[in-house]
Amino acid sequence: MIDTGLLKGDLESLKSKLKFRHSSVDLDYLSELVSKRSNLTRESEELKNKRNEISKKIGIARSTNQKADELLMKAASFAKEISSMEHNLSEINSEYKQLIDQIPNICDEDVPLGEDESSNVVVKMWGDELIKKDGKSHDELLKTNYLDSERAAKISGARFAVLRNRAATLERELANFMIREHISKGYEEISIPFLVKEKAMFNSGQLPKFKEDAYSFDAFYLIPTGEVSLVNLYSNEILDEKMLSKKLVCYSPCFRKESGSYGKDTKGLIRLHQFSKVELVKIVKPEESDNELDSLVADAESILQKLKLPYRVVLKCRGDTGFTASKTFDLEVWMPSQNKFREISSCSNTRDFQSRRSSIKFRRGKKNEYAHLLNGSGLAVGRTIAAIVENYQITNDKDFDDIIDLIKKI
């Protein structure tokens, strides 16, 4: 959530900051609600103060065997007034909370203006000389000895994949390689729960906005990304300043309904209901988060570089930046069959947006401050397989063995 103090300040400036952010919250209304709320809160606290004083006197009178009838009557009248005020207040509070939860993060000043991906800015190209055009698609190259979509459909339906033989091995080795690389850069490997509480989904910003894209049953949600569990690892904690920066890496399956993407990427490994991903999360001090974002991107990039896959780095514009992020760089890998770059990692600074929601703080001197949280994929494993297969046009066991050997040696 955003700093609620902003709602008491310059409303027009807040509005302009949220331009392009697809927020439907009526800030004028909300700001009225905020002042109504604080007035009512103040009044009720004053009343409570009076009541508490009388109650204390009653207690003292009782313990010294004095009569307190008059005090009791006075206190009772306060109690009535307080309870009706509290009733009003709780209605205002729930509306307030509901609206606040829908406000997206404010983007950094240097994030480009713009409504959608057409305003995104390419900030870096890597491996131009490696780009090959018009290759066969990974789907074509792999079916059905390595990618058995038909049998996957038999088991689970559309948008599921069964990897076989060397492709299955490659998936496991790739994940292993990615984790190894990140550990060597100081990340702590975490093995996380894949089923999480609703609260955990809320804390990391998946709820309430993206409810329709998440699978759930009983009281659980299936994680759409390992970020959910990693972000919640330290929720409701006040960390020792010395513990920061905290760098975490996990490997997990991710589950998404992909409800808004019928007809897109229906073949292959690009858009599945279940895919595996290596995820990076950092918990850092506020003054470090800008630099930490750069190094997070570099950490994800290094995987692509070591695999010699051509890619570009894209700075997303305000309209295309996710709900929780203040700034996002996407890594897009070259896909020869589409002659296009496709997203393979998304690295974001959320500043204090997630840490406010999940209450992750650190102690600095005598004061507690919200930490800054960053997250990024490092990388999506399925898409990495697709990119490797297409860029190297892999078709047989020998090709697979070569690349698997290479990965093991890096």
Next chain:
RNA sequence: GGAGAGAUGGCUGAGUGGUCGAAAGCGCUCCCCUGCUAAGGGAGUAUCUGCCUAAAAGUGGAUCGAGGGUUCGAAUCCCUCUCUCUCCGCCA
């Protein structure tokens, strides 16, 4: 799945209707003392939030797993939920 016990500050743990945000101990911070070390003495030590302040100080409200209820007053009584532990059963 069955039976039982429990959830209090950084930790252990006392507290069953009233000067209780909470005894005591441990830990931690600062100070004193002793040549160093060990030991000892003193002070401080939860979170969120309102007002006030340049800031500190000060002062209100809320928080004893979560939410609701009873009451002038709830850590304490009642209800619902969540979680943890122990035993039995089942099981990778």
